Amino acid sequence: MRIRFAEIEDLKIISLYDKHIKMNELKNLIGLGRVLILEENNDFCGWLRYNLFWDNTPFMNMLYFLESKRGKGYGKKLVEFWEIEMRKLEYEVVMTSTASNEYSQHFYLKLGYKTVGGFMPEGEPYEIILLKHL
Numbered sequence: 001m002r003i004r005f006a007e008i009e010d011l012k013i014i015s016l017y018d019k020h021i022k023m024n025e026l027k028n029l030i031g032l033g034r035v036l037i038l039e040e041n042n043d044f045c046g047w048l049r050y051n052l053f054w055d056n057t058p059f060m061n062m063l064y065f066l067e068s069k070r071g072k073g074y075g076k077k078l079v080e081f082w083e084i085e086m087r088k089l090e091y092e093v094v095m096t097s098t099a100s101n102e103y104s105q106h107f108y109l110k111l112g113y114k115t116v117g118g119f120m121p122e123g124e125p126y127e128i129i130l131l132k133h134l
Contacts, residue, residue, distance in 0.1 A: 001074070003081045006035035006047065013044050017064060021049070036085075038065075038078045045069040048078050053095055058086045060096035063104075079111055087134050094134060100126040108132075 006014065008030060014037075015023055026049075029035050035049040046065030053059035060082065065074055086094050096113065098104045105128055109115075113130035120126050 001077065002039045003078060004037055004039070005033050006030045006037050010035070010037055010044075010047075014047055017066070018047075018049075018062060020062065036078060036082060038074050040069070040074075045074055046078070048082055050082070058082075058089075058091050058094045060094065063096075075107060076111065083132070083134055092134055093131060095129065095131050097127050097129050099124065100128055105130070 008027065011023070011027055011030060014035070015026060018026065021029075026035070029049055029051065034051060035047055037047050038045045044066070046069055047062070048060060048064075049062045050058050050060045060079070063075060063079065083094060096108060097118075098108065100118070105115075108130045111132070113132045115128055116131045117129045118127050119129075
């Protein structure tokens with residue numbers, strides 16, 4: 001298993017699956033080093049992308065694995081890698097969110113994230129905000 005920062009060459013494969021971000025914004029995030037890739041035997045498994053909430057708090061916007069790569073512990077490894085990188089950058093807190101009807105809320109709670117609030121996007125399920133002190 002290998003975790004690395006995404007490169008422009010990864011734009012094509014990520015954009016096949018990530019429909020929540022415009023291509024030019026994804027390209028910008030890759031350039032800023034805010035997209036991580038997890039590979040197994042040089043096979044693309046998934047990615048994590050983040051940005052800064054209030055310009056000062058890392059906020060994981062996307063954690064995604066191909067269906068065939070789920071349930072293998074890759075998500076935990078990738079999130080832990082990201083948290084280490086955030087500590088290196090001297091951040092003390094990280095955040096993420098998930099829809100209340102998604103199982104991922106339990107995944108984040110197991111990793112030590114705490115529910116700190118939420119909001120109701122129009123026409124969408126309740127969005128849970130999670131935070132973790134590093």
